[in-house]
Amino acid sequence: MSVILNEVRRSTYxxxxxxxxxxxxxxxxxxxxxxxxxxxxxxxxxxLREAGILxxxxxxxxxxxxxxxxxxxxxxxxxxxLAEAKRLIDQPAASGTTSPVDAPRTLRAAIRDMPDANLALxxxxxxxxxxxxxxxxxxxxxxxxxxxxxxxxxxxxxxxEARDLGLLVMGPDCGTAxxxxxxxxxxxxxxxxxxxxxxxxxxxxxxxxxxxxxAGRGISHAIGTGGRDxxxxxxxxxxxxxxxxxxxxxxxxxxxxxxxxxxHSVATLVLDRVAQSPKPFTVxxxxxxxxxxxxxxxxxxxxxxxxxxxxxxxxxxxxAKLPLVHADRGKLVRGLFAGGTLCAEAQIIFTQAGLNVASxxxxxxxxxxxxxxxxxxxxxxxxxxxxxxxxxxxxxxxxRDHALAExxxxxxxxxxxxxxxxxxxxxxxxxxxxxxVLAAGALVPEALAERDSGPLILACVTGTDxxxxxxxxxxxKLTEAGVIVAESNADAARMAIMAIGASNR
Amino acid sequence: xxxxxxxxxSRDGWNIxxxxxxxxxxxxxxxxxxxxxxxxxxxxxxxxxxxxxxxSLYLRSADIFVCLGAPAVGNGPLTLIANFGGSNLSDLGxxxxxxxxxxxxxxAIGDKARFPFxxxxxxxxxxxxxxxxxxxxxxVARAIARLTAAEAPxxxxxxxxxxxxxxxxxxxxxxxxxxxxxxxxxWMNDVLEAQRDPTTASLEPVVGLIGLxxxxxxxxxxxxxxxxAILDALAERxxxxxxxxxxxxxxxxxxxxxxxxxxRAAAAGHVGETLxxxxxxxxxxxxxxxxAAIRHVGHxxxxxxxxxxxxxxxxxxxxxxxxxxxxxxxxxxxxxxKY
Numbered sequence: 132m133s134v135i136l137n138e139v140r141r142s143t144y145x146x147x148x149x150x151x152x153x154x155x156x157x158x159x160x161x162x163x164x165x166x167x168x169x170x171x172x173x174x175x176x177x178x179l180r181e182a183g184i185l186x187x188x189x190x191x192x193x194x195x196x197x198x199x200x201x202x203x204x205x206x207x208x209x210x211x212x213l214a215e216a217k218r219l220i221d222q223p224a225a226s227g228t229t230s231p232v233d234a235p236r237t238l239r240a241a242i243r244d245m246p247d248a249n250l251a252l253x254x255x256x257x258x259x260x261x262x263x264x265x266x267x268x269x270x271x272x273x274x275x276x277x278x279x280x281x282x283x284x285x286x287x288x289x290x291x292e293a294r295d296l297g298l299l300v301m302g303p304d305c306g307t308a309x310x311x312x313x314x315x316x317x318x319x320x321x322x323x324x325x326x327x328x329x330x331x332x333x334x335x336x337x338x339x340x341x342x343x344x345x346a347g348r349g350i351s352h353a354i355g356t357g358g359r360d361x362x363x364x365x366x367x368x369x370x371x372x373x374x375x376x377x378x379x380x381x382x383x384x385x386x387x388x389x390x391x392x393x394x395h396s397v398a399t400l401v402l403d404r405v406a407q408s409p410k411p412f413t414v415x416x417x418x419x420x421x422x423x424x425x426x427x428x429x430x431x432x433x434x435x436x437x438x439x440x441x442x443x444x445x446x447x448x449x450x451a452k453l454p455l456v457h458a459d460r461g462k463l464v465r466g467l468f469a470g471g472t473l474c475a476e477a478q479i480i481f482t483q484a485g486l487n488v489a490s491x492x493x494x495x496x497x498x499x500x501x502x503x504x505x506x507x508x509x510x511x512x513x514x515x516x517x518x519x520x521x522x523x524x525x526x527x528x529x530x531r532d533h534a535l536a537e538x539x540x541x542x543x544x545x546x547x548x549x550x551x552x553x554x555x556x557x558x559x560x561x562x563x564x565x566x567x568v569l570a571a572g573a574l575v576p577e578a579l580a581e582r583d584s585g586p587l588i589l590a591c592v593t594g595t596d597x598x599x600x601x602x603x604x605x606x607x608k609l610t611e612a613g614v615i616v617a618e619s620n621a622d623a624a625r626m627a628i629m630a631i632g633a634s635n636r
Numbered sequence: 637x638x639x640x641x642x643x644x645x646s647r648d649g650w651n652i653x654x655x656x657x658x659x660x661x662x663x664x665x666x667x668x669x670x671x672x673x674x675x676x677x678x679x680x681x682x683x684x685x686x687x688x689x690x691x692s693l694y695l696r697s698a699d700i701f702v703c704l705g706a707p708a709v710g711n712g713p714l715t716l717i718a719n720f721g722g723s724n725l726s727d728l729g730x731x732x733x734x735x736x737x738x739x740x741x742x743x744a745i746g747d748k749a750r751f752p753f754x755x756x757x758x759x760x761x762x763x764x765x766x767x768x769x770x771x772x773x774x775x776v777a778r779a780i781a782r783l784t785a786a787e788a789p790x791x792x793x794x795x796x797x798x799x800x801x802x803x804x805x806x807x808x809x810x811x812x813x814x815x816x817x818x819x820x821x822x823w824m825n826d827v828l829e830a831q832r833d834p835t836t837a838s839l840e841p842v843v844g845l846i847g848l849x850x851x852x853x854x855x856x857x858x859x860x861x862x863x864x865a866i867l868d869a870l871a872e873r874x875x876x877x878x879x880x881x882x883x884x885x886x887x888x889x890x891x892x893x894x895x896x897x898x899x900r901a902a903a904a905g906h907v908g909e910t911l912x913x914x915x916x917x918x919x920x921x922x923x924x925x926x927x928a929a930i931r932h933v934g935h936x937x938x939x940x941x942x943x944x945x946x947x948x949x950x951x952x953x954x955x956x957x958x959x960x961x962x963x964x965x966x967x968x969x970x971x972x973x974k975y
Contacts, residue, residue, distance in 0.1 A: 142686075142732075143732075144686060144687030144694065144732075144852060144892070144894060145687075145852065146689045146690070146852060146934075147850070147851035147852045147853070147934035147935040147936065147937055148934065148935045150850060150851060150852065150935070151789070151791055151850065151851070151935040151936070154791075154850070167850075168850070169849070169850050169854075170847075170852075170854065170891075170892045170895075172846075172847025172848070172854060172890060172891050172892065173847060173889075173890060174812070174844070174845075174846065174847040174848035174849070174854070174856060174890070174891075175847060175848065175849070175850075175854065177812055177848075178808045178809050178812055178848070178849070179808075181808040181811060181812055182808040193889075194847060194889055194890065194891055194892045194893070194896075195892050195893050195894075559783055559786040559787045560782060560783070560785075560786040563782055563786070597790075599786070599787055600786045600787075604785070604786075
């Protein structure tokens with residue numbers, strides 16, 4: 132039976148950020164159903180009453196007091212949560228945050244400020260990244276390198292050095308990680324859970340973690356390796372160390388590996404290590420064929436399949452009512468992707484369906500763009516040729532506008548396939564931008580499904596409702612703009628194939 | 637930072653006196669003082685440390701709270717800026733309850749720290765820039781509402797515009813706040829159209845927001861501070877005075893003493909530098925600059941203020957657009973009467 136517990140601290144003032152952080156931490160403690168940490172004003176008591184967590188003690192609080200109120204599933208859970216909350220309230224400074232203005236300027240200063248830190252995120256121009264990462268390693272820190280343009284030989288040397296020190300190097304060019312529930316760089320807000328992810332791909336990690344989160348499960352850790360870790364020259368050093376880490380992590384019960392197909396020798400190395408693990412693995416080497424998997428591993432051909440295998444359940448892929456492309460339109464599909472792995476996944480689904488597809492970053496089975504009539508075309512707008520000197524399309528969706536206008540105007544294009552990637556680091560309102568662009572192009576939403584001009588527009592939205600851009604609101608904006616939103620990127624690709632009449636599911 | 641003659645600079649930039657045990661351990665000159673803070677200090681008072689954060693602490697004397705903070709906290713009417721050399725105040729041993737002495741020349745906290753005023757400059761809010769047209773202000777309000785809805789944290793009122801309808805996922809705060817903000821909008825509309833005498837009108841539409849929501853300064857208080865500031869910037873003097881009088885007339889005890897002090901300062905026309913920057917950007921038509929100005933204010937405080945700004949701005953602009961034809965006709969009649 133649920134219990135309500137209130138703790139009142141007289142005349143206590145805590146910084147707003149500390150209040151919010153403690154409030155969120157308490158709400159996620161085991162057995163806690165609802166929690167709030169607010170000053171004891173009459174209006175706030177109304178809020179706690181509305182939430183069903185105001186007890187007699189809280190009701191007596193004064194406006195200068197701090198009320199900690201929680202409802203737990205039983206008294207043991209409630210008392211444990213209350214004790215933890217009191218500890219957090221009494222030690223706000225130790226876990227305080229630092230403003231950008233006061234941010235330390237050197238790694239040593241940062242360590243002085245936060246002696247318990249064990250990870251440094253390096254985001255400096257590529258020329259300097261290795262030196263900074265080496266400094267961090269020598270200070271005993273694991274490293275995530277967001278920077279790109281690091282020579283592969285330097286990457287390999289750095290990772291060997293880190294391995295000797297027992298430290299992990301995520302990256303270079305590592306855009307996504309979730310460590311202990313903390314999203315780093317481009318990552319989504321997902322609940323903690325028992326699935327660990329190791330990924331050489333940022334949007335691959337994002338799509339898998341979000342599909343798992345939207346199915347009601349959670350992520351223990353998501354460890355990015357950088358796109359070249361499975362290259363023969365690097366030899367999967369980070370991937371192997373990440374497997375060690377997740378093997379040792381009691382909260383992780385299932386591990387997902389996400390990557391482009393590795394070099395054969397490296398695949399053997401990784402799969403041999405997987406075979407030694409007591410935990411089940413899902414291996415999603417997008418486009419890889421004939422993998423010799425050990426008994427504790429299963430292969431997933433797509434990110435969606437990887438999420439499903441990790442959960443042991445199918446994800447929700449109920450499709451929107453899907454019209455066929457109008458007879459007057461061409462039957463080509465044009466994919467315009469912000470996420471490189473999402474682009475690769477779409478290509479693989481097309482090739483698996485027996486369709487020829489070209490890309491500026493071709494996945495196995497796809498062709499490079501020739502400039503002539505390429506047929507179905509999947510463009511990774513995050514590739515270097517589009518982002519040199521410009522922001523990535525996940526940060527600035529306008530990067531896609533020109534390509535989108537071209538596709539809308541091309542009578543051969545029957546379906547446009549898009550991805551909208553949410554989360555920390557991403558644009559604050561990518562769907563709003565897309566909707567505005569479509570509106571400016573005089574596409575009338577109501578007539579979209581039956582209009583006699585313009586292609587169908589299909590999209591996936593990689594994100595969760597807890598993201599800074601809540602997914603439900605983003606989906607609504609797209610739907611109102613006439614975009615058909617699929618539950619996953621794989622589903623969007625399959626719907627595109629159905630819409631051109633090339634296949635049925 | 638500047639050193640006194642008998643002061644050594646520590647490794648981290650703090651001034652540590654070594655000459656005499658009778659002298660304070662720490663001397664940090666106050667660089668700038670907000671107008672209310674300086675006025676209060678000139679009068680002298682015994683106070684105590686009420687709260688200590690990383691970059692600032694609050695001194696309390698009766699109902700007055702004065703913030704003593706590092707430059708990063710930004711100027712404000714009740715703020716004194718001192719150079720702490722980048723150190724965290726929370727590391728220096730100040731604790732709530734510690735006595736402080738305030739006089740015209742310095743502030744002393746216990747016998748450990750002294751903050752002299754001899755190099756202090758007065759900070760005043762800069763003048764508001766010229767406001768854009770009503771139509772342009774409508775656009776900027778919409779743009780900010782979009783940015784706020786997308787970026788504001790779940791806590792607070794920033795995502796108010798997402799919740800026009802009651803729905804799943806709506807927080808208890810939002811369930812209570814939505815109708816209260818609607819009543820505030822209606823009240824403000826009536827005041828602007830002079831349909832309600834604010835001296836006799838119900839206090840409830842304003843009072844209902846005071847003390848509402850999370851944070852050191854509750855979201856509702858921040859919302860009202862934003863509302864007051866935008867009314868001032870748009871020279872809506874009657875509405876500003878009506879709102880200020882209503883806040884002044886509200887019973888004590890609706891919000892924390894600290895937030896009450898800041899809200900009453902805002903009602904008297906005194907708001908902080910960050911909100912000033914945001915408001916200036918809003919009325920200049922720079923939505924993204926406005927959002928950038930408040931993005932790092934507290935956890936949700938900046939967003940709450942901006943929600944108050946845009947909510948009030950929308951009511952003001954609607955009222956102006958509605959009354960514009962009448963004013964034009966009136967001016968036309970006056971012109972005709974001259975001939």
